[in-house]
Amino acid sequence: MIARVKRTLFSLLFCASLAAATTARAGEACAPATIAPSPAATGARVRDYAPVFESCAQGEAIRLVIRRMTIDGEKLLLTVDPRSLETTLERAACWRCAQTSEEEQAETRFLQAVRPPADPARPPALVNAGLIHGKGGGAFITGDLCPSHKPLDHAFIDEVAAQGPGTPLTLAVSGGWIAHHAEDFAWLQEKVRSGALAISWANHSYSHPYVPGLKDAQNYLLRPGVDLDREIFETEKLLIAHGETPSVFFRFPGLVADGALLEKLRERHLVALGADSWLALGPPPRAGSIVLVHPNGNEPGGLAIFSRLLKSGRMPKPFRDITEAP
Known part of the structure; x- marks a missing residue:
């Protein structure tokens, strides 16, 4: 009798253990996917x-x-x-x-960020397309990585990371920059793995077309023949193949877009990201500012201003995640 009870208890424990292990394996199998970087195209x-x-x-x-x-x-x-x-x-x-449809999701925070209510007081889309100021205090630090032959400005990245572990930073990255800066991109990824930074990867188009001296209305992504889908998707695919997850934010090159281009972006369910404090060109940041610099080596003046504001205590803090801005 005792032996039979022991065998029954053992069977129950074994079955419970097996069920728990199966559930755990199922949970692991359904965890978010992690894509290992690979040299494959x-x-x-x-x-x-x-x-x-x-x-x-x-x-x-x-x-x-x-x-x-x-x-x-x-x-x-x-x-x-x-x-x-x-x-x-x-x-x-x-x-x-x-x-689903946009009508069904109209009340979600996501759709309201993709399609914000019209603001008659803001500049026209051609001048500064997208979200230009965030909610609340602090600042949203964003850096554009347009295609460049110059190396990444590591000093700026380290200055942001020095604010504390997991400091949020948004990098609007072009596919063309990733394709020619593999070592710098891997260095940024290590900053995330080490816990020094929490980087949100915004899309900055793939080729970032630009012709010096050409008027904005015929320049950047408004150039004839530009395929916006290709500009969006090729950069997303490149980020994913390198083990990163694209955010829902897209920054138009030069911050330039007309209403038709903005509508095409929204149809792809991305949030247009502008800025109200392009440090090299515009007003100083205030509480809630979306700050724009270029750590791709092409605009050292903006980085110098950032450093001065930070050291003097005039840069709003804390630095916040861009997902909190809309």
């Missing part, structure tokens, strides 16, 4: 990349999906938390998805 790794707009559920978790893709043979989703605006790469097999 982006096109060979990231396939079937397509814009979508779907609402997906996993248990009680809800995400909006803006891209579907296949990476190294696995079907993945680029998802957005509609409340926090955080993006993650998720395994498609783990989520139940259905197509």
Whole structure:
């Protein structure tokens, strides 16, 4: 009798242990996807990349999906938390998805960031397209990495990181910059892995077209023949292939876009990111400012101003995550 009870207890414990292990393995399998950087060409790794707009559920978790893709043979989703605006790469097999619409999601914080109410007091889109000032205090520090033959300004990055572990920094990166600055990009990634910085990767187009002396209305992404989808998606794919997750923010080169270009961007469910304190050109920052500098080596004057403001205590603090701005 005692032996039989012991065998029964052992069986129950074994089954419980097996169930727990199975649940744990299932949980691990459905954790956000981590993409290991690889020397393989982006096109060979990231396939079937397509814009979508779907609402997906996993248990009680809800995400909006803006891209579907296949990476190294696995079907993945680029998802957005509609409340926090955080993006993650998720395994498609783990989520139940259905197509949604902007009307159905109109009350979410995400859609309100993508399509903010019209503000008659703000400049026209051609001058400074997108979100130009954030909510609350502190400052939102953003750096543009346009294509450049010059090295990354490490001193600026270190100055931001010196504010404390996990300091938020938004880098609007062009695909052309990543393609020619592999070592600098890997150095930035190490800053994130070490906990020194929390970098949000905004999209700054792939080629960042620009012709010196040409009027804005015919320049940048308004150049004839520019394919906005290619400019967006090639940079997103490049970030993903390098092990990073694109944010929902896109900064137009030169901050220049007309209404039609802005509408095309919103149809791809991205938030246009402007600035109200381009340090090399514009007014000094104030509470809630979206600060713009260029740490790609092309605009040292703005970085010098940033350093002076920081050392003199005139740079608003704390530095905040860009997802808190809309």
